[in-house]
Amino acid sequence: MILPKILFRNAFRNRLRTGLTILGITIAILAFGLLRTIISTWYMGVETSSATRLVTRNAVSLVFPLPISYQEKIRQIDGVRLVSHGNWFGGIYIEEKNFFPNLAVEPRTYLDLYPEYLLSEGERAAFLADRKGFIAGRKLTAKYGWKIGDIVTLKGTIFPGQWDFILRGIYRGRDKNIDETQFFFHWDYLNETMKKTMPRRVDQVGFYMIGVTRADLAAEVASAIDQTFKNSRAETLTETEKAFAQGFISMSWAIVMVIQVVSLVVIFIIMAVMANAMAMTTRERIGEYAVLKTLGFGGGHLIGLILGESVVITLIGCLLGIALTFPVAQAFSQALQNYFPMFNVKRETLLLDLVVALLVAVVAAIVPAWRAIQIRIVDGLRRIG
């Protein structure tokens, strides 16, 4: 095949310009990939949450608790397989910037509800047996260097005091996108301590986590639960874990929107750079196109030459950009590890990179190709430089 060779030769005729253009595209694809990764990370919580688990919370808002007496009433509702409960603890480890989610949960039922948190049998038993024990994700323990048996102290914000916990197990995620930065301990430990220090806040849970027998029952069970507690002191709001996670995202929707817009702007910037380079290239070669036309090559051939060159340049830039995305994403997640527990570049993002690059290549070639086709042979031959 002679065509690819011509395209490559053409593309690298002006080495400096092509090199700069490729660099520009590399950077733009890098930025685009990074932004898409931020957005997909934002939605990670929704992706990993299940549609067969329900969350019941106080209808007024998340800061209001529910009485523990609801547990038995929920268990009696048809379609409920398992009920667990917990509280967002919101404790601080040494400094406020060391943020990670820490929750007080009823451990037996909670672990049954989350089979995606993998824990060895021994660790599970040790955790269940020790009321002051806690389990944490692999990434979290690695970050702070905790080992099994270590004592970790959290400073309570919602529940005042210094709280000591003993690490009894390190869980791993079953899939790559499972959050491995969480911290779980016994709800009983919290409640018993509250009995001593703040009797007003005893026997109150922040949320119930409910497993249903069949996924298609989720909506019915949810409305049955809310119906049970209607017109009580603490009305409930029950939704699937997915909807619950989605709710959090919709609250920060404006930020996601801004990032999305910026990622589109990046595409326009690449287009401007690429279209500019192609416009200059073809302007210099108008004479050659006239010669090609004289020799009998038609418009299709000229389009092929110009478009092909554009594709070659953008593809090289795109591949370089993709290759760079991984190390940069790594550095970025280091800087923002408090915001995003994990920062994985997804395959969809890379595909999108390629699609965008091809789109840019085509758009950048349109005007130059049009000009090359339109020019009359005589004008083209007459034109200098």
Add this chain to the structure above:
Amino acid sequence: MSIPLSYNLRNLKARRLTTVLTVSGMALVVFVLASILMMAEGLRKTLVDTGSYENAVVLRKGSSSEVMSWIYRQQASVVETSPEIATEAGGKRLVAKEVVVLITLPKRESKRSSNVVLRGIGENSLLLRPQVRLVAGRLPRIGSLEIIAGSSVAKRFGGIGVGQSLSFGMNDWKIVGIFEAGNTGFDSEIWGDADSFMAAFRRPVFSSMILKLRDPSEFPRLKLRLEGDPRLTLMAKRETIYYAEQSEMMAKFLRILGFTLTIIFSVGAMIGAMITMYSAVASRIAEIGTLRALGFQRRNILAAFLVESLLLGGLGGLLGLGCSSFLRLFTISTMNFQTFSELAFRFALTPKIALQSLAFSLFMGLVGGLLPAVRASRMNIVEALRAG
């Protein structure tokens, strides 16, 4: 003698397509830079305006926001006797005991729910916050089931207007007024009587106390005394600092995001300018030779190409800044993860941001044009003339 500016202007005009593409690329970069700076500034302004340097906030020790905090009535009366509190002409002590909780309300347009701050106020709350003005209706009566809503809440959430009512805490609450609080966080809140809220939510404690200082410089003394008092488990903060801390996480996120994007984008735009300028030099070799032959010095040629590149940068900067100034018409409302509630703020364009953006665009033009200009100035006259 230097080469006249009209030479550069005509040149840009002769290569219209390239000029437009380069300028628009730069304009986009400046647009992104300016809009992120404007967003961060808007957030900062909103939170700085919310607090007053003369006020102090008292919270439970260890709590990071008002929602997590509680102050018992006995503790509140101890705090109320602090000598540092300012008194009004009538002998009234300028201190307010408030209750802050969150409620979930559906948004007007998207119907999605979001958390709104509900603040139970005391009789002095309005005196302590002069930024708050009533724009419609009247104030809620003490001890009644009446509330007033901030204008930003009224705009964004459905079912909020004078005469309408909201139901929460097993009661229906009548909205009797709408207030405006400038560009502050209070604009995103709903206010009512503290005692009514405490009864409705069965929460017999205050969340926070706001006090106006007799003399702002006395704050360290107040802090030392309150935090050292064994009867209290409270802490005191200046109101300005309290609100700045509330948005620290979001501000840092915007800063890191803005910084990363600007660096990446500006490299892209500089490359765009460099491509344009290199080709401008390459296609004008004969011209450069002629200019040199006419007696223009190397530095004149260097200056001419730099000016051309700066023109590109400047045009891009003005265009980008012009576009971003329209963003001032928009309000962003998003959840602040630290307070767990909605916060609305506007894009704010300050002269400093305008200058920074323009300086940045000129810098991009300069860097992009430097190497090509050096190449142009180094050309040998004879060879350059022959190239034509």
